[in-house]
Amino acid sequence: MIDEVIKVFKQLDNKDIRILTGIEIGMKNSEWVPVEDVMKYTRMTYDHISFRLKKLAKLKLLSFTSIPYEGYQIYFEGYDALALHTFVQRKTISAVGNEIGVGKESVVLEAIREPELGIGDPEGVVIKFHREGRTSFTQVKRNRGHIGDREHVSWIYAARLAAKREADIIGKLYPEVSVPKLIDHNRHAIVMDIAKGSLLYKTRLEDPQWFLDEILRQLKLAYAKGFIHADMSEYNTFVHEEGVQIIDWPQYVELSHPHADELLERDISNILAYFKRKYELEADLKRSMAYVKGQ
Incomplete structure (x- = not known):
């Protein structure tokens, strides 16, 4: 869990981070990274690295196997620690603050960013940690075009590609386009401005026609x-007094997509169905499609 990562983060030193980084790099090519490869990357002796590997395993940042060789892989929590x-x-x-959103393929946290040059007040931001592949990598590979035909892609690497x-x-x-501003990106995590307003499905609109438009x-x-x-759905659209913001874009397609x-049509149908269900607004799908396509 991400809250556990935050608790143990301060216990990590630069050598711990280097070990996690070495395993991360090795997982691009191996499901279980041989301890010899981790030693080579970190330039640590077996006795030295063994102690630290046990520490990181106890903190639940990595897992290990001894069959058919001594190998290691990092959990998402270890990946979270590297991004943080x-x-x-x-x-x-x-x-880092509270968890404000959890979905099938992401976790979102509040965070604080200090002003540049130390001038002004700290500002609130969000960190979105991608979780594609954590529960079913086979399904993610089938449904996410950015994975491609790679024969070996670790779960955390799939999340990195999505981010x-x-x-x-x-x-x-x-x-x-009204989307939150991107501030930074590393591994499977992105830092953005806080979305304006509240989620569409949680909000009662006084002028639903204006917001649909x-x-x-x-x-x-x-x-x-x-x-x-x-x-598109009511679950990834924020509404506020001045307009809307649309979030969650990793599954976007280009116009050349088959x-x-x-x-x-599915995107527009989802939105029209929501406004009809909640506000009894009627809108023609074909006309809405033509409008969006500029026809």
Whole structure:
């Protein structure tokens, strides 16, 4: 659990981080990284590294096997620790707060970022840790195009690819499309501004027609840039007095995708169905599709 990582994070020193990094690198090619490879990366003797490996295992940051050889792999918690270490070193964050969101494929935490040059007040940000593949890597590989046909991809590496993909698309969409601003990205985690407002499904709207139109307008702006969200719903749309923000983009597709129209239709259908169900708003799917596509 991420809260356990935060508790043990201060117990880690640079040598612990180097060991976790060595295992991380080795897992790109091996399910279980041989202890000899970890020794080679860290330049530590077996006696020295053995003590630290036991410590990290006790902290539940890695696991090990002795069959058919002594090998190690890091848990997501170990990967979390590496990402947090990098964000702290870069001064991207200075403190971590509460868990504010948990989904099938991500965990989101509050954090604090110190102002640049020490001028001004600290600002709130969020850290999103991707969790693709934790429960069913086979399903993730089937459903996520960015995995491709790689024969060996560890679960944490799948999460790393998803985070990079989301960081890349946010950078391409912002600021023309209303998405949270990307602040930093490392491994399977991204740091962003806090989304404005509250989630659509938790909010009672006084003018639902205006917000429906605004959501479709944002989808149109994304489409004009060549992208389709491909997972739109009331659960990844924030609403506030001035507009909307759309989150959770790692499964986006480009217009050249063979199922682009089908995915766009599903996105729009999901939103129209929500507004019809909650507010009894009627909107024509074909007209909405044509509007988003600029036709």
